[in-house]
Amino acid sequence: MIDLHSHVVSGYDDGAADPSESVAMARLWAADGVAVVAATPHVGMWSWGPPPVDLLERCAHLNERLRRDGIGVEVVAGSEVYLTADSTRFLATGENGHRPLGDSHYVLVEFSLGGISAPPDEAFFSLQMAGWRPILAHAERYQAFQRKPERLGELLARGVLAQVNAGSFLGEFGSRARELAEQLVRLDLAAILASDAHHAVVRRPRMAEARARLVELAGEERAERLSRANPAAVLADRPVEVEGDPSALRGAQRSFLGVLGL
Amino acid sequence: MTLANPRSPVAEAYRTLRNNVQLSNVDNPVRSLLVSSASQDEGKSTTLANLGVTFAQAGNRVVLVDCDLRRPTLHKLFGVPNDKGLTSMLLADQSAALPLLDTPVEGLRLLPSGPPPPNPSELLGSKRLEAAIARLQEEADLLLFDSPPVLAVSDAAVLARRVDAVLLVVSAGKTKRDQASRARQVFDRTGARILGVVLNNARLDASVYSYYA
Numbered sequence: 001m002i003d004l005h006s007h008v009v010s011g012y013d014d015g016a017a018d019p020s021e022s023v024a025m026a027r028l029w030a031a032d033g034v035a036v037v038a039a040t041p042h043v044g045m046w047s048w049g050p051p052p053v054d055l056l057e058r059c060a061h062l063n064e065r066l067r068r069d070g071i072g073v074e075v076v077a078g079s080e081v082y083l084t085a086d087s088t089r090f091l092a093t094g095e096n097g098h099r100p101l102g103d104s105h106y107v108l109v110e111f112s113l114g115g116i117s118a119p120p121d122e123a124f125f126s127l128q129m130a131g132w133r134p135i136l137a138h139a140e141r142y143q144a145f146q147r148k149p150e151r152l153g154e155l156l157a158r159g160v161l162a163q164v165n166a167g168s169f170l171g172e173f174g175s176r177a178r179e180l181a182e183q184l185v186r187l188d189l190a191a192i193l194a195s196d197a198h199h200a201v202v203r204r205p206r207m208a209e210a211r212a213r214l215v216e217l218a219g220e221e222r223a224e225r226l227s228r229a230n231p232a233a234v235l236a237d238r239p240v241e242v243e244g245d246p247s248a249l250r251g252a253q254r255s256f257l258g259v260l261g262l
Numbered sequence: 263m264t265l266a267n268p269r270s271p272v273a274e275a276y277r278t279l280r281n282n283v284q285l286s287n288v289d290n291p292v293r294s295l296l297v298s299s300a301s302q303d304e305g306k307s308t309t310l311a312n313l314g315v316t317f318a319q320a321g322n323r324v325v326l327v328d329c330d331l332r333r334p335t336l337h338k339l340f341g342v343p344n345d346k347g348l349t350s351m352l353l354a355d356q357s358a359a360l361p362l363l364d365t366p367v368e369g370l371r372l373l374p375s376g377p378p379p380p381n382p383s384e385l386l387g388s389k390r391l392e393a394a395i396a397r398l399q400e401e402a403d404l405l406l407f408d409s410p411p412v413l414a415v416s417d418a419a420v421l422a423r424r425v426d427a428v429l430l431v432v433s434a435g436k437t438k439r440d441q442a443s444r445a446r447q448v449f450d451r452t453g454a455r456i457l458g459v460v461l462n463n464a465r466l467d468a469s470v471y472s473y474y475a
Contacts, residue, residue: 105345120380121380122380125377125378125379125380128345128376128377128378129349129350129353129354129376129377131345131346133345157332157333157378158377158378159334159344159377159378239337239341239342239343239344241338246333247302247333
């Protein structure tokens with residue numbers, strides 16, 4: 001498998017505390033059959049910018065250590081871009097740690113989980129016009145989309161790809177995230193399964209468990225696509241498409257409060 | 263379909279459609295054609311692609327233009343990326359090279375939608391689109407435009423004013439009679455010339471075609 005979303009590099013964000021935790025996480029990936037992991041630290045979220053750490057250097061050190069310890073996992077550099085009006089500009093220059101996944105044109109993006117709405121379409125359009133291919137990190141975790149899945153459908157219809165978190169299928173992020181993640185997979189609208197692992201104990205990578213759940217939900221072929229084929233295409237910068245119809249994404253029967261928009 | 267299985271009855275039907283499009287305008291040939299439908303999933307994009315293939319096979323230079331800026335599908339049909347296309351052509355440097363993509367069919371090229379813009383109707387109604395069509399027309403004997411369903415949004419109606427004619431795709435057993443006639447009314451109001459209606463998903467009477475098989 002290939003895991004395109006993780007906070008495995010230490011000293012950068014709220015992910016791994018130190019290099020030994022990075023190695024402990026890598027052992028879990030190796031045990032799950034994950035061979036390539038993207039280090040995607042949060043960027044753009046804080047106005048003071050990322051810490052003065054060279055991510056490429058960190059990845060190189062970590063890869064060296066993993067080879068020495070005989071752990072068959074390779075780490076590639078990326079970032080998880082918090083979408084702002086500056087994202088397109090920062091990606092063009094590589095400022096503030098903004099970088100695509102590996103050497104591709106795919107960019108992992110996120111926005112406020114608890115916000116009442118998604119960023120305006122212009123934000124994604126601006127990225128796309130600059131030649132980037134946005135992948136929405138943990139698409140199932142946004143409250144705005146849990147309340148109104150059709151809004152997520154509109155975003156996916158614009159060519160934005162949906163990444164779903166392994167932990168969401170295992171109940172780590174609550175029942176609403178689980179339901180939406182399962183819906184995305186069943187409708188064939190999710191493009192990528194990734195761990196979003198932050199640590200070696202809590203929020204650890206659980207790719208094998210989640211993949212098994214995908215097989216139950218949608219069969220071996222789709223599980224393989226989401227956990228290996230599509231992520232491989234991303235790193236190779238090849239086109240990735242999902243087959244599902246985004247307009248099929250609908251909320252459950254609205255409750256009385258839901259009708260009022262609460 | 264017309265590419266994978268050119269001798270099938272379906273491919274023959276598309277060739278008949280091509281002839282009808284040509285014959286309906288001997289004096290004033292159609293050089294730009296909008297293919298639309300009343301609502302979603304009536305087979306408009308597939309019809310358009312197949313029609314494009316048959317025209318190209320007859321030696322015409324054809325460009326398929328994906329003007330469905332809300333749910334573009336032509337790039338998926340041909341398995342190509344959608345990073346650049348009509349929207350980049352409209353919004354970027356006008357003198358840049360046209361982002362036309364080759365297809366496996368000689369003479370048939372594709373202009374994907376490009377990234378879907380926040381304001382599709384405005385963009386399709388803009389002066390820039392007019393200029394883009396003129397530029398594309400230099401490259402092609404026939405431009406085939408895909409668009410969103412006409413009853414859902416105003417895009418197709420806006421686009422109809424910019425093309426020579428409109429072809430309405432109707433799905434047998436799916437499109438409601440009043441939807442089809444409302445779609446027709448919308449185009450009539452724009453002053454567009456409706457060339458004809460394609461009945462899709464119709465049952466074929468096997469005996470008619472088996473004679474040639």
